[in-house]
Amino acid sequence: MKLSVRLVALAAVLATAACAPQTSGDSSSGKDEKTGTLRVWLFREVNNAPKEKAVESVVAGFEKAHDGTEVTVEYIPVETRAERIKAAFNDPKSAPDLVEYGNTDTAGYVKDGGLADVTEEFGAWDEAKDTDPTARQSVTVDGRVYGAPYFVGVRALYYRTDVFDELGLEPPASQAELISTAREIRAARPDLYGIAVGGAYTYGAMPFLWAHGGELATGKGGSYASAIDTPAARKGIEAYTSLFGDDNCPAAKCAGMGGNDTVTAFASGKAAMAIAGDFSRAAVEAGTVKGDYAVVPLPGVKPGSVAPAFAGGNNLGVLKSTSHRTLAVDLMRRLASKEAQGELFDAMGFLPTFSDVRQRAAAEEPFLKPFVETLAADTKFVPASPAWAQIDASQVLPTMFQEVVSGKKDVGAAAGDAAKKMNEAFGSVG
Amino acid sequence: MRGRPAPRVAAPPRTPRPPRGRGRTRGAGLTPWLYLAPALVVLGGLLAYPVQQLGVISLFRYTQAQVSGGEPATFQGLGNYRELLADEQFRQVLLTTVLFAAACVVSTLAVGCALAVLLTRVSAVPRLALMLAGLGAWATPAVTGSTVWLLLFDADFGPVNRILGLGDHSWTYGRYSAFLLVLLEVVWCSFPFVMITVYAGIRAVPAEVLEAAALDGASQWRVWRSVLAPMLRPILVVVTVQSVIWDFKVFTQIYVMTGGGGIAGQNLVLNVYAYQKAFASSQYGLGAAIGVVMLLVLLAVTLVYLRLLRRQGEEL
Structure with a gap:
């Protein structure tokens, strides 16, 4: 009795296991109705x-x-x-x-x-x-x-006009100036982040990478290869991660922040600058800095240039x-x-x-x-590959920035690991 | 106890009872199954079928493209499992999860049992207050509880930092401090179950037994160790197994409190990792393989635990 029940169950499992999981077949309907x-x-x-x-x-x-x-x-x-x-x-x-x-x-x-x-x-x-x-x-x-x-x-640089006036500063015209201005503000006003940056803010970090001549990936038509660990890209990663620290945005707080967190920090008056989109205007207007801010393009490496934006x-x-x-x-x-x-x-x-x-x-x-x-x-733009969704969901880039910012890895090692993960994703969908 | 033969076997009926003989064995074979049938049908539909599907999907290359018909689903045997085992991050996350769950289970049981004993020792008003506090924690949804804990420990506005004078210390930045914070929340929301269950168990222990222990001069710890714990064993087994299962599968607390896995993924546990793989990046085959591994680990832990208890001579 017992044996036969087991046999039946086993047979049933084997029988169903032989079928593939459900798919919905080719989805095109073949029809083209006009009403x-x-x-x-x-x-x-x-x-x-x-x-x-x-x-x-x-x-x-x-x-x-x-x-x-x-x-x-x-x-x-x-x-x-x-x-x-x-x-x-x-x-x-x-x-x-x-x-x-x-x-x-x-x-x-x-x-x-x-x-x-x-x-x-x-x-x-x-x-x-x-x-x-x-x-x-x-x-x-x-x-x-x-x-x-x-x-x-598209994103650009929001800055506090009142803070800049008070400290006699001009909006930065190059990335080097951006970094030094941020530190100057933090030194004069320790209650503020010079510029709010986030370890999980991929689209705020990308312009730094691109401005230094780096790329996320190179290639066309489905076959991409990561370029995140090229010397140019690494320079960009270094520039962005140098903004984390007690002299601008303490790593303990900023490493975990995403794009929305940096906008919130700026809107609530905790930051003198932030990278935010044209679509962030309502959020900033709803904050305490309403009327005390202006926007300029995020500067590139050369003075007077504009960093490529996502x-x-x-x-x-x-x-x-x-x-x-x-x-x-x-x-x-x-x-x-x-x-x-x-x-x-x-x-x-x-x-x-x-x-x-x-x-x-x-x-x-x-x-x-x-x-x-x-x-x-x-x-x-991000690589036109289905792997991008996977890279994004697995937080490959935030992990890389956070590893550098928290001192777990240096730029070379973190970028190397990220490149490996990206290439695995590109390979698995190819 | 084990050596003593069961009385039924030792004393076979001397006078045969012909009318019941064969019929009884056949009935004994079928009748239990008849009674079990409704439950088995439900369990089969709700448990066996999904688990079987999980197993099947884990053997295929099955992503969103396969589900919506963009590409055919291809059988790849143990490919997903091979990929998992070759993934260093998966091995690390698995180890972290086991250790973290163990810490949560031990802490939850310790707090729950201690408060259950306390409940039996205090008068009605503090008991009611403790019960209500416990039920409140129990009834709080995990997302709400996690968010509130996060606010309490917030670097800028949290009262905890203000009371402890920690300035703007961030609790979620360090790996262990983030895990500690999550552990506290997990214990907070799961100790009431242990407390109430064990308290009910203690209430069912005859007063004479405790009185006798007290007369023999046993300390509180001794009473727990030698009298209550052995008598409450079946209850403790249930709450332990439940806690193991819950804490191994912890998701909400980690997801909410560490922002989906912490700085550079340092606080990832298996369930959050599986979510990243299966749903966020639509690799359902790989996610199913993680699910199967979790199922096997939990089954193994539970069976080994029950087995150990049996060895010690307890029938459950």
């Missing part, structure tokens, strides 16, 4: 009403142009977007036709088989020629285009599983058009991805001048 309902997922911003209004006017125009179509827009929370979008890829039946997504996710989503290749449509779109090169790069994987840039976000931002993409491909592509083009991006800028202050529209926006809004200048100088 019906289009579902759109956009991110819910902190103050979402103006965005909804801007989107509504585009949607109204679309529904007018295409008889028998209806568009339902759902605003999904930013915190759970990764799960929502993964779930949409897994279950094409409940997936939307068009999504907004963070531009560092492009390569990963393409590998997941989630986004439709729209290279031909993008090429045939007359406005696309004015898309700035970095934004175009952020929708491109292996030379194919998988969406349209929606807006860009071009963040969001894209719009058509899902591979859509059964309304032509309609979805048209709606994407309308939402990402010059006119719609201009309206989105007026509503939300998000920087347009077209160079000419952006220039016009900067002329209207002086606050944006340093950000637009930064974008015009030079911007960089």
Whole structure:
């Protein structure tokens, strides 16, 4: 009796073990209907009403142009977007036709088989020629285009005008000056960080690396190799990590900080400078430093130059599983058009991805001048490889900075280990 | 006790009872299974099936691309396990987790048992106060508890630093000080379970036994060591096994209090590491392999523990 029960159980386990785990098969629907309902997922911003209004006017125009179509827009929370979008890829039946997504996710989503290749449509779109090169790069994987840039976000140097006036300082014009100014402020005002920096603030650290001529990785078309341990990159890592210490931002506090923590430190009046984005303005305005700050581009190595910045931002993409491909592509083009991006800028202050529209926006809004200048100088993007998501999630770069900052490893050893981990990730997805 | 033969075996029925003979053995074979069937079906669906799926997934190259159909799932045998064992960080994290969980279990049991004994020795009002404090800690969600502890020990605004006069000392910067902080929180939120359970056990011990020990002049420690602990053994076994399982799987406290694994990953434990691998970077196959390893470690620890107790002559 006992034996037979065991045998049955064993047989059952073996029988099911033989099957592969579940996959959802090829997700493209093969259909291209010209009427019906289009579902759109956009991110819910902190103050979402103006965005909804801007989107509504585009949607109204679309529904007018295409008889028998209806568009339902759902605003999904930013915190759970990764799960929502993964779930949409897994279950094409409940997936939307068009999504907004963070531009560092492009390569990963393409590998997941989630986004439709729209290279031909993008090429045939007359406005696309004015898309700035970095934004175009952020929708491109292996030379194919998988969406349209929606807006860009970029970081620059915020500084306290009251502190600088009091100490008779000028905004720094080079990275050497930035470091010496930060230390000078800390020495004169020990209650302040000269510049708030964070060991986990990857996108605040990258400009230092890039300014010294370093790169995250080199290569194209899926096969990348880490360049984080090249001499140039190491110089950048040294420059950034030299800002951690009792003479600027004590390692015990700053090693664990991320981007938001540094913005919070600046907004609450604990730092004289911080690297923050055009999108951080609301957070800073809500703090105690309101009215006492200004922004300049983050300086590069040579006096008067601008450090290359990371071009963040969001894209719009058509899902591979859509059964309304032509309609979805048209709606994407309308939402990402010059006119719609201009309206989105007026509503939300998000920087347009077209160079000419952006220039016009900067002329209207002086606050944006340093950000637009930064974008015009030079911007960089993360490697267009699905491995980037893995490198980001495994905190390879924060670990490297924190190892240096806390004195666990020197720059060479930490960068070497990080390069090894990055190459493993690049290799495993290749 | 072991050498004494069981009375049933020693005294077989002298007069045979023909009507029950064969029928009884067959019934004894089937009836328990019939009674067990509903529970087994539920357990099979909720436990065996997921565990089996975990095992299957751990043998495949299974990432988001495979789940959503971008690439086919490829069988790679023990490839995920090989990758894990070759990963130096995994070995370090495994060792850290075992040591940290052991420290948490020992501290939780010590605090819980000591307070349980204290509960039996104090009058009604302080007992009620202690009970309420314990229940409050128990009922606090782990995320809330961790956040509050973090605020208490905050470098700039925390009352602990102010009271101890530590200036702006950061508790989460050093590896051991961060682990200590997390350990305190884990003990704080899991001692009430031990305390209440052991307290209930002590209450069930006949008063005469304790009285007799007291008359013999036994000290408090001696009473615990020679009277209460042996009598409470089944309860202590349960709370120990529970604590081992909980503390080995600790996630929330580390994730919240050390910001997802501490400076340069110095405070990573297995569950947070598995989360990084499985969900944050969508390597479900590798994450499943970590899950299987955790399952095996926990099973091994629990079985060895129960085995040791058996050796000492206790039936559970």
